[in-house]
Structures are given as C-alpha cells and as structure tokens.
Amino acid sequence: xxxxxxxxxxxxxxxxxxxxxxxxxxxxxxxxxxxxxxxxxxxxxxxxxxxxxxxxxxxxxxxxxxxxxxxxxxxxxxxxxxxxxxxxxxxxxxxxxxxxxxxxxxxxxxxxxxxxxxxxxxxxxxxxxxxxxxxxxxxxxxxxxxxxxxxxxxxxxxxxxxxxxxxxxxxxxxxxxxxxxxxxxxxxxxxxxxxxxxxxxxxxxxxxxxxxxxxxxxxxxxxxxxxxxxxxxxxxxxxxxxxxxxxxxxxxxxxxxxxxxxxxxxxxxxxxxxxxxxxxxxxxxxxxxxxxxxxxxxxxxxxxxxxxxxxxxxxxxxxxxxxxxxxxxxxxxxxxxxxxxxxxxxxxxxxxxxxxxxxxxxxxxxxxxxxxxxxxxxxxxxxxxxxxxxxxxxxxxxxxxxxxxxxxxxxxxxxxxxxxxxxxxxxxxxxxxxxxxxxxxxxxxxxxxxxxxxxxxxxxxxxxxxxxxxxxxxxxxxxxxxx
Amino acid sequence: xxxxxxxxxxxxxxxxxxxxxxxxxxxxxxxxxxxxxxxxxxxxxxxxxxxxxxxxxxxxxxxxxxxxxxxxxxxxxxxxxxxxxxxxxxxxxxxxxxxxxxxxxxxxxxxxxxxxxxxxxxxxxxxxxxxxxxxxxxxxxxxxxxxxxxxxxxxxxxxxxxxxxxxxxxxxxxxxxxxxxxxxxxxxxxxxxxxxxxxxxxxxxxxxxxxxxxxxxxxxxxxxxxxxxxxxxxxxxxxxxxxxxxxxxxxxxxxxxxxxxxxxxxxxxxxxxxxxxxxxxxxxxxxxxxxxxxxxxxxxxxxxxxxxxxxxxxxxxxxxxxxxxxxxxxxxxxxxxxxxxxxxxxxxxxxxxxxxxxxxxxxxxxxxxxxxxxxxxxxxxxxxxxxxxxxxxxxxxxxxxxxxxxxxxxxxxxxxxxxxxxxxxxxxxxxxxxxxxxxxxxxxxxxxxxxxxxxxxxxxxxxxxxxxxxxxxxxxxxxxxxx
Numbered sequence: 014x015x016x017x018x019x020x021x022x023x024x025x026x027x028x029x030x031x032x033x034x035x036x037x038x039x040x041x042x043x044x045x046x047x048x049x050x051x052x053x054x055x056x057x058x059x060x061x062x063x064x065x066x067x068x069x070x071x072x073x074x075x076x077x078x079x080x081x082x083x084x085x086x087x088x089x090x091x092x093x094x095x096x097x098x099x100x101x102x103x104x105x106x107x108x109x110x111x112x113x114x115x116x117x118x119x120x121x122x123x124x125x126x127x128x129x130x131x132x133x134x135x136x137x138x139x140x141x142x143x144x145x146x147x148x149x150x151x152x153x154x155x156x157x158x159x160x161x162x163x164x165x166x167x168x169x170x171x172x173x174x175x176x177x178x179x180x181x182x183x184x185x186x187x188x189x190x191x192x193x194x195x196x197x198x199x200x201x202x203x204x205x206x207x208x209x210x211x212x213x214x215x216x217x218x219x220x221x222x223x224x225x226x227x228x229x230x231x232x233x234x235x236x237x238x239x240x241x242x243x244x245x246x247x248x249x250x251x252x253x254x255x256x257x258x259x260x261x262x263x264x265x266x267x268x269x270x271x272x273x274x275x276x277x278x279x280x281x282x283x284x285x286x287x288x289x290x291x292x293x294x295x296x297x298x299x300x301x302x303x304x305x306x307x308x309x310x311x312x313x314x315x316x317x318x319x320x321x322x323x324x325x326x327x328x329x330x331x332x333x334x335x336x337x338x339x340x341x342x343x344x345x346x347x348x349x350x351x352x353x354x355x356x357x358x359x360x361x362x363x364x365x366x367x368x369x370x371x372x373x374x375x376x377x378x379x380x381x382x383x384x385x386x387x388x389x390x391x392x393x394x395x396x397x398x399x400x401x402x403x404x405x406x407x408x409x410x411x412x413x414x415x416x417x418x419x420x421x422x423x424x425x426x427x428x429x430x431x432x433x434x435x436x437x438x439x440x441x442x443x444x445x446x447x448x449x450x451x452x453x454x455x456x457x458x459x460x461x462x463x464x465x466x467x468x469x470x471x472x473x474x475x476x477x478x479x480x481x482x483x484x485x486x487x488x489x490x491x492x493x494x495x496x
Numbered sequence: 497x498x499x500x501x502x503x504x505x506x507x508x509x510x511x512x513x514x515x516x517x518x519x520x521x522x523x524x525x526x527x528x529x530x531x532x533x534x535x536x537x538x539x540x541x542x543x544x545x546x547x548x549x550x551x552x553x554x555x556x557x558x559x560x561x562x563x564x565x566x567x568x569x570x571x572x573x574x575x576x577x578x579x580x581x582x583x584x585x586x587x588x589x590x591x592x593x594x595x596x597x598x599x600x601x602x603x604x605x606x607x608x609x610x611x612x613x614x615x616x617x618x619x620x621x622x623x624x625x626x627x628x629x630x631x632x633x634x635x636x637x638x639x640x641x642x643x644x645x646x647x648x649x650x651x652x653x654x655x656x657x658x659x660x661x662x663x664x665x666x667x668x669x670x671x672x673x674x675x676x677x678x679x680x681x682x683x684x685x686x687x688x689x690x691x692x693x694x695x696x697x698x699x700x701x702x703x704x705x706x707x708x709x710x711x712x713x714x715x716x717x718x719x720x721x722x723x724x725x726x727x728x729x730x731x732x733x734x735x736x737x738x739x740x741x742x743x744x745x746x747x748x749x750x751x752x753x754x755x756x757x758x759x760x761x762x763x764x765x766x767x768x769x770x771x772x773x774x775x776x777x778x779x780x781x782x783x784x785x786x787x788x789x790x791x792x793x794x795x796x797x798x799x800x801x802x803x804x805x806x807x808x809x810x811x812x813x814x815x816x817x818x819x820x821x822x823x824x825x826x827x828x829x830x831x832x833x834x835x836x837x838x839x840x841x842x843x844x845x846x847x848x849x850x851x852x853x854x855x856x857x858x859x860x861x862x863x864x865x866x867x868x869x870x871x872x873x874x875x876x877x878x879x880x881x882x883x884x885x886x887x888x889x890x891x892x893x894x895x896x897x898x899x900x901x902x903x904x905x906x907x908x909x910x911x912x913x914x915x916x917x918x919x920x921x922x923x924x925x926x927x928x929x930x931x932x933x934x935x936x937x938x939x940x941x942x943x944x945x946x947x948x949x950x951x952x953x954x955x956x957x958x959x960x961x962x963x964x965x966x967x968x969x970x971x972x973x974x975x976x977x978x979x
Binding site: 337 | 539
C-alpha cells in the first residue's frame, strides 16, 4: 500500500486519463441485467450510440439482448477501457487477462478490497502490481467510475436521460456519494462536465484528476470530496493544485476531520485521513478553496461555474425582506466582506424607481414593490462603480402565485430580472426563501441567464466570499505571470 | 419610544393575548379586494366560517360581495379585534375610534412608522399613548399579524388552504419574513401552531408572546426571529424565557449581530440590535437555544417538535453512504456529541441482517443493501441501551425510482422504516441526499410516523445537538423542581 513516490510515478507510463472519459471501445466485465449492482452501468454503456462495446460474463448467453463473451480472452486486442464488476475474488484474474489483451485503462467497480481489511488490502496490492507491470491505469476499486456529459459516456449508476451538461466537475471518493451528487445536480439543474468516483484510489487519485481536469475545456470549476491523501503525495498535491488553481477554481471538501470521522473513513475506503491541520495548510498553500460541507461545495461550485469574477467594488444587496437583508449583512461581514457604499446618484436613481417607503441604502429593501422595482434597481446597481457583486433576495408570498389568490406567473418577471442582471456584467446570485412554487418559477426564469437561485442564506454568503477569494488568487497568479 | 418599565407594565391591563388568536368578532379596517396589500387578510378573515366580521373602508360599497361600513364609528360596541390596514397618516384616528368603540386588541399592519424616521416614530408614540390610556394591546405596526392553525384564523398574507397544523410556533419581526416562513413551512410540510409577526413592536413583543405560547397547548416548540430587544426588557426576557424553557424549547435567531447587520435592522423595523455578546449571554442564561441561521431555526424546530427527548445513550448512525456517514461523524464530534459504542450483541445481530461487506460498527454502513437491511438494523439499534438517538442517512441512487431503470416506489419502504423507528421510542432523524423524487417518497413515507427528513447534513447534526441540549436543560430544571 505504501509505495515509494518513484515507484508510483513509474506507474504513469500512460499519462493521459482521456481513455477513461472518451474511450472508443469498452468491455463490460461482469455485465448483467439483474436489477442491482451492475445493471445501470451495463445499460448505460450498451445504450451509448457511438462507442464499440463488448459484454463479458462467465455465464455467457445474452444480456439486454446483446451476445455475451464468456472470458476476457475472447475480446479483440486493444480495447480502450475495461469496466470490471465481477466479485473481488475474481478481479486479479480479470485484470491479468485485460493486461494480456493490451487494455491500458481499467475501472474496478467491485468492492471487497482494502476497505475490508488485510486480505482485501493484499488483493488490492496485487492489482497495482499487475497494472504497474503492464503500464495500465486503474480507477477504483470500490467505485462507480466516471460520468462525462460531453459525450454522455458513463460507467456509473446514474440516469443518463436526465444528465445536465455544464461547467462543474466533481471528484468524489465513494460510488454511492458520487452517484448521489450527480442525482442532486440533476434534480437541481446544476450542469456537470465530468464526475469521477475514485473508491480506494489504488492508482488514480484526485491529484491525477485535478491535473487532467485543469486542461479540460468543458470544466470551469473542480469540486473535490476527499477522505484522505495517499502517503507521500502531499507535495505533489500542492504543486498540482497550485498550477490548476491558476486556471480554474478548485473546491475541496474533506471528511475525517475529527477522531470519529477518521475512524469512519478508514472503514469506508481504507483511507488515512491524516492531520486535518496539515491538510488545511496544504490546501491553503495550493490556492484551492476549502469548503466545510456538501451543500457549500454544491452551491459554491454552482456560483463559480456560472458567474464572472467580480470587478472592483463591494457587495450590493437588493431584497424584499428586510429581515433576510439584515441576516445577509451579518453573514457577509462575518466572512470579511464589505457592503458597497452606493454613490449618491445611485441612491437618487433608486428613489425614482421605488416607492417612498423603500430603503435605498444598501441593503436596498423594496419590500412588496419587488415586481415593479427590482429590475430597474438591479440595472442601477450594476452601473455603480462601487458595486462588484449583486446579491438579490426574494421572499415573495405564496399568495402571489396561488390560484386561490393572485394567481400570477412570475416566470417572465424572473426571466427579465435574469437578463438585466446578466447585462450588468457583474456576478449576481439570488437567494429564494419561502414558497416552493415561486422558487421554481425563479429557477426557470433566472436559469435562462444562468443566474443561480440558492435556498440557503449562509451558503449564499459563502459562495459570494469564495468568488472574491478566487479573484484575489487569480490576480496574484496573473500578476506573477506578467512579471 | 423609551418608556419606563413601569409605564410599560401599566399598559398590560388585559394580560391575555388570546383575543389576537381567538377573536369572536373582527373588524377589518381598510378592507380591500384590490390585488395587493390588504387583499389576502381581507379575504382570509371574510372566509372564516365562525368569526363575526365587519369590513370598514372610507370608500364604502362592497368588498368581495360584503357590505362595507364607512367608519369605525358604525361598528357595534366591543368587537374583539381590529385589523388596521389604512395608510399610516390615518392610523391615529382609526386607533382613537377603535378605543371609543371598546376594542381592546388591535393589529396595525400599515407601515410608515418608526422604521421610516422621526415623524414615523412620533406617530408610533402617539399610537402607544392612545393604547395605554385605553387599556388596549397592539401588535405592530409594520407587520402582518397572526396565524392560528387551531381555528384557521389569520390576518396574514398566507394561503389558508395549504396551512399545516403542528407543534411549531414562530414569532418573527417582519411581515414579509414571517409570511415567507409560513410559506416555506407549507411547502416542506412543517406543521405550525401559531405564527406572529411583530413589526415595530410598539407594544406586544416577543417576550409577551413567549409568555403566552408557553401555556399554549398546541405549541411544542417556540421559534423566535428577533432584530432587537426593546430597552429595559432584558431582565424580563431572561425571566420569561427561563420559565417558558422549562415547559418547552425556545429557539432564538437574531440578526444585527454585526455592524452592517445592526444598521440594516435599524432601517427595517427601527430596532436597536444592541450588543450581540450581551444578548447571547442573556439567551444562554435563560435556557433558550440560540440558532445561527433560518435553516437551523427551521429544521431544529421540526426535529424538536416531532421527536421525543433522547434517553441516556449516544448517537448511532445508519447510512448507505460511507462518505456521508464520515461527514456526519465529523459534524457530531465538532458539536461535542459522541458516537454510541454499540454493544457486542448489537454488532452480532447487525451482521445477521446485513451483507458481509457491510460495516457493523457505528456508523453502520449498509451500502447498497439499504432496502433489505435498514429496517431490521434500526430495530436492533433501538434495543441497544448505549444508543440514545438514531440518525439515518440515505443517498439512494435515482435509478432505483427512475422509470427508465428499476422503477421502484420506495414509499412503502420508508413507511415501514418510519414505523420501526417510531417504535424504538428513541428520537430519529433522517438525512436525505441526492435524487429529489426519492427524497419526496421518504417525506411521504416517513411523514406518517412524523420522522423528519432533512436535506442538510450540518443542520441535521445541529438539530441532534439541540435535542440533547434541551434534554440537559430539562433534566436540570426538573431536578430543581423536585428539590
């Protein structure tokens, strides 16, 4: 398990991980149509329109109407990728046969390796030995592999029909969690570029992935969930993350921060969580942004992937709820951010588009006049040189859209609001609070201009702070470059 | 504004606030059917089947088909409650007329008082003077009044048809935010008992409300959103909160914690936020539980209202995602909670109901075997004397319910899971992560046994911690009582 760095580097004869995401041909080993483990990957790969696919299962016969080979030996030479889903006890033989057939990329989805104890760890070391001897790269074991939305190729337990293309790449350690991240992204309309679950990371780890994704054109933000960094990879992590951070933001979520958490990750993916302080220092040194929760990872990625970096200037808040406005002020100040001091002409202009009782200082509180006032107000705020970021808060009463009361469709309002915000050229996020139907209308309307709708005030503030943090880093690295 | 405590107490000739929630007769002053401010309160009050109602508007005529009186003077004597929605400039006259008509309870929804500056503050002082001289209690101004689900009476901008009865009372300061809280509760199925928005709190404040709600049978948990405590009410707050906390948990969310936040609340409801440290110390002294965000207020209230207090014992986690399990371990430990050390016989029994690769220590990780294993596992955990609280995490892949893949309806599974958890007699919360359709199934199934489904890991841990915190307080106060 504890290989020397040089040995590990020797393993990387094929530096490109591209065949994991863009294989021309794939062999599914352990293909099955039984409802359970293996079904969805088999189905997803089989239904891909362009890739050449081969199914292998000792039972032979047909799976989902396709002929099945009984052994890897029956495969043609040089298949790009093998996806292995056989029981752990058979994995060594299968990997050996793959090596013989010239397969250089392998995803091992099967569990039962180092996460289960000594015997599993031995099996895993054996896999690495074979891979190293044959110039193979391995993702896994104990994972569900990859999702690539640019060609809709996936080896994971996800519903291909609902995948949304976008700029966020997630790298997760475990399969279940990675799948749930994809499901949640689909449910909330977060666009993904690539998702990888690494499992026990016997070979490919998050550092390799960050290096790969840094140059992936579709990926605008890299979000990592890490349980532990493999021994002697700390220095490499800092170097790779630093180089990648200069190109795009990296968000890092790590578990095993406490004693109880460390024990849990050990029995989950066999990971050594290590000292959280050391990890934290390394992340900071590398320019990556550490996040504290899944929701923060999720929403910060959403904002970073969709919004431009803020120009000079501080945060302007526009709200229809004074309470939520005040809470947002608190959160922003606690994160070290400042409220923009609006120019006198901005305040004058705001007065003209809001009712007399509206508050035209920052936060701009338009109260019940949100439908009439928010759009011109955002335009005005966008022109103020002191404003670098616009945070829009809406808590519109459900009666407005209720068929029993006002029965209004607010989607067109949110659509124009989104266009207006987008035209300011300044990053904008919205926080939706209250009635679910109205928040859905906002997602639909604002979504057309890629203005995110968040549902958690604290995390909205954190996402704003992360965009400023990344801007600072970017300014620093760009300056270094120009010198 | 800065009345002496004695003067203030003199105001309370009618100590009961009951007429605000259970009036036999109500006058709506400024009744209107125009779509906008005033429409929903008018409609909601008019549609109440039992209350005697009177509409008043200088314009006369009919509103929503009901005859309208032109002045308050035309009202009969002794109407229980007046809801005032006329422009602020007319409020003084209307309050005077209400006093003459023997009305003792008034909700002023109109804005344009101390939140707007000196002239508004003068108007507000005038209102208080009239009220004091006539033994009236006033809620507001600048609010939307009350919601009472036990008789479905409301003066607020809410959709009565979707209100859900339950054990949570919210007291908010502003109308928009209070309305949004109700809307969100309706959207997420959180059952409410009473909701009050206090606005500028010229008379009735959160301290009065806590005193009232402490003895309200329908209310199991009191959730407060506060922008500032009125001068010289600090001591009274501690006394009232302490007495109420001995009966039911009080959750307190306060804004104006920072300089920016303090400024914002000043222009919102004219509140003086005061020192956050002083406020925090007072809350702690009173036994109330301070929460840090709306979402924490919301979800903690949901858990406290639905779950029993934990018996002796620590937290057991059951999960199908090792990653989420590990993150939950971190959060619980960071909050000072302990993971239960499972009894050897518990581990043995768990092994029998889970596959060989499952982890039967705490966290219990059943992985993909969740459907088969979770129900017997919860039963087994419930019998372990070391377990005081069960946290169940599910991140079930969307393919399981997708019509294109397994097409399973998991509602019956969640229903039995909920029944089983409920039978353990131990508090249980669940965290749902991933596919929205599956989380909705969980809400439906688990909802039958009132097992909450939360969507945020950090806040799930915080809710667990709050239940333990309240138990500790309760043990202390009960012990004091018995001595």
